[in-house]
Amino acid sequence: QVQLVESGGGLVQPGGSLTLSCAASRSIFSFDAMAWYRQAPGNERELVARARRFGSTYYVDSVKGRFTFSKDVAKNTVYLQMNSLNPEDTAVYYCNARSVDSSEFWGQGTQVTVSS
DSSP: OOOEEEEOOEEEOTTOOEEEEEEESSOGGGEEEEEEEEEOTTSOOEEEEEEESSSOEEEOGGGTTTEEEEEEGGGTEEEEEEOSOOGGGOEEEEEEEEETTOOEEEOOOEEEEEOO
């Protein structure tokens, strides 16, 4: 069973930055894709960014130019650098991994709150 553990959430003022981390229990290179999702109260879970093992990274329009997805294969960890945060970014952020057989794995989520 794959475990994904997120960290790095918290309270930040509008315009601030946070970096989320997701540590996997096995090599992230073994996954076909890894992604960050978020879910705000009353909303459905939405895809924020997805990086395939080979290929470009997708970002939802609302975060383009502000969020950056990165990987550290040696540490089995992916990151989401979030800049210029605004209150609409407030949500629980989830790490997701998809294996080559289409199995999906989720972390427990980390809360990000943007408020003055």
